[in-house]
Amino acid sequence: MTTEVAQNWEPTAEISALVERSRIVAKLRTFLTDRGVLEVDVPILGNYSVSDPYIDSFEVLNERVEGFLQTSPESFMKRLLAAGSGDIFFLGKAFRAGEIGVNHNPEFTMLEWYRVEWNEHELMAEIAELINILAPNIGCLTMSYRDAFKQHLGIDPHDACLSNLQRHVSSIAGRKWRPESRFNCLNFLFANVIEPKLPRGLVFLYDYPECHAAFAQLHCNREGQLVSRRFEVYLNRLELANGYFELTDPKEQHRRFDRDKRARIAMNKKILEEDESALAALNVGLPSCAGVALGVDRLIMQLLDKNSIQQIMAFSWAQR
Amino acid sequence: MTVYSTSDLRSGLKVMFEREPCLILENEFVKPGKGQAFSRIKIRNLRTGRVLEKTLKSGDSLESADVVDTEMQFLYEDGEFWYFMEPNTFEQYQADSKAVGHACNWLSEQDLCVVTLFNSVPLTITPPNHVELEIKETDPGLRGDTASGGTKPAVLSTGALIKVPLFLECGEKIRVDTRSGDYLGRVRDLKKIKTD
Numbered sequence: 001m002t003t004e005v006a007q008n009w010e011p012t013a014e015i016s017a018l019v020e021r022s023r024i025v026a027k028l029r030t031f032l033t034d035r036g037v038l039e040v041d042v043p044i045l046g047n048y049s050v051s052d053p054y055i056d057s058f059e060v061l062n063e064r065v066e067g068f069l070q071t072s073p074e075s076f077m078k079r080l081l082a083a084g085s086g087d088i089f090f091l092g093k094a095f096r097a098g099e100i101g102v103n104h105n106p107e108f109t110m111l112e113w114y115r116v117e118w119n120e121h122e123l124m125a126e127i128a129e130l131i132n133i134l135a136p137n138i139g140c141l142t143m144s145y146r147d148a149f150k151q152h153l154g155i156d157p158h159d160a161c162l163s164n165l166q167r168h169v170s171s172i173a174g175r176k177w178r179p180e181s182r183f184n185c186l187n188f189l190f191a192n193v194i195e196p197k198l199p200r201g202l203v204f205l206y207d208y209p210e211c212h213a214a215f216a217q218l219h220c221n222r223e224g225q226l227v228s229r230r231f232e233v234y235l236n237r238l239e240l241a242n243g244y245f246e247l248t249d250p251k252e253q254h255r256r257f258d259r260d261k262r263a264r265i266a267m268n269k270k271i272l273e274e275d276e277s278a279l280a281a282l283n284v285g286l287p288s289c290a291g292v293a294l295g296v297d298r299l300i301m302q303l304l305d306k307n308s309i310q311q312i313m314a315f316s317w318a319q320r
Numbered sequence: 321m322t323v324y325s326t327s328d329l330r331s332g333l334k335v336m337f338e339r340e341p342c343l344i345l346e347n348e349f350v351k352p353g354k355g356q357a358f359s360r361i362k363i364r365n366l367r368t369g370r371v372l373e374k375t376l377k378s379g380d381s382l383e384s385a386d387v388v389d390t391e392m393q394f395l396y397e398d399g400e401f402w403y404f405m406e407p408n409t410f411e412q413y414q415a416d417s418k419a420v421g422h423a424c425n426w427l428s429e430q431d432l433c434v435v436t437l438f439n440s441v442p443l444t445i446t447p448p449n450h451v452e453l454e455i456k457e458t459d460p461g462l463r464g465d466t467a468s469g470g471t472k473p474a475v476l477s478t479g480a481l482i483k484v485p486l487f488l489e490c491g492e493k494i495r496v497d498t499r500s501g502d503y504l505g506r507v508r509d510l511k512k513i514k515t516d
Contacts, residue, residue, distance in 0.1 A: 054354065054355050187355035
């Protein structure tokens with residue numbers, strides 16, 4: 001037997017950070033359980049994967065199974081909601097291939113919850129309460145996506161035409177780079193211009209452009225523009241959570257799956273089978289609800305004032 | 321030649337960016353919860369030393385830059401070029417004043433220094449951190465004034481102008497830090513300390 005000690009056996013995080021982590025996770029669980037939200041444990045390995053063309057999953061393929069590590073528990077949770085579960089939360093692992101960096105780890109911990117009969121603003125208020133328990137007296141700002149763009153770039157994200165947005169992108173990007181869609185231009189400008197200027201503390205942005213709808217419902221804002229009822233949460237300028245007033249119309253959901261599929265074809269990405277179970281559940285009827293997914297590792301990283309996500313993970317991707 | 325994708329760009333890699341050889345200092349993977357990912361890179365232009373921050377689309381690629389650091393001996397200069405020799409192969413390289421830059425203040429013949437070659441042509445010259453040079457010109461020394469802490473200008477054998485303590489005389493050999501241009505000590509004192 002070899003007596004050589006394997007290299008890199010040590011944990012990535014300091015034990016003291018893991019003690020803090022455990023306390024924070026316990027508080028998250030207590031917060032929701034105390035409010036009558038039911039914890040559910042759903043499969044991490046599923047038959048279907050997310051249709052979003054910009055999210056890559058890990059495929060599991062061997063003689064016994066053909067499936068995907070889930071990029072979020074969304075689809076299973078919606079099946080539970082359709083079955084009458086009422087308010088539910090999931091606290092567990094999610095996987096996204098290729099996402100690695102100081103704010104990303106391909107295997108990460110997600111807290112996702114759904115509130116039946118709530119709208120996105122009620123859910124935002126609950127998130128603010130939760131964060132305030134973990135970080136008392138943290139500043140909080142709520143503004144529309146449009147106001148953020150108006151304030152920092154002087155453009156209306158809902159009306160600006162593609163070429164105008166492309167000009168803004170080209171003036172910042174290092175090379176001649178013209179994102180081919182309004183969606184990608186807006187994301188680029190948000191991440192490179194607005195995000196760095198957000199105040200520290202907690203920031204909620206709501207009423208995203210229609211092209212950001214994903215699984216959110218649409219409505220008209222005060223200016224009469226069609227926007228999606230999506231919101232995002234930033235903590236100290238780091239994207240922390242993403243939520244929707246959930247789409248419940250199966251026909252519209254099917255159209256969005258189709259749109260994602262066409263985008264995947266255009267990007268030469270693998271075409272995935274449509275998640276029929278999720279669609280079937282929607283056909284039976286998803287109750288009116290708001291849902292949010294929160295990156296637990298990022299939350300802990302900010303609360304402990306660490307500058308990389310790996311510093312609060314027992315074993316990061318590189319150490320696995 | 322290697323081609324690196326944005327996900328392979330690690331600090332320390334040398335790549336071509338906008339036709340200039342650059343060193344990657346940082347590469348931050350940025351992926352909003354929606355849409356395309358990109359990389360925010362911080363790079364140093366190896367020719368000018370300037371540091372730039374650029375944003376690249378995820379999946380973009382950059383070619384590797386053929387940049388190597390080689391220890392060479394400085395031979396001589398002829399007014400136009402500086403000549404260096406690779407001590408193992410005896411191969412000689414000539415560097416222009418742009419490549420030599422500030423290193424010209426510190427190089428004496430026979431000195432070993434680092435020559436950074438880009439496509440086999442000297443791109444930059446890095447002198448040793450510490451060099452020993454002779455004082456060529458300075459005001460007469462104030463004998464015994466080793467404590468006042470005052471300084472005076474002195475011209476060294478290479479032509480460099482630095483500040484030295486008042487007690488030093490012409491002809492004395494001193495040690496200098498080439499990164500800061502600071503006087504470090506008199507060579508005979510430093511040697512004495514070593515042998516004591």
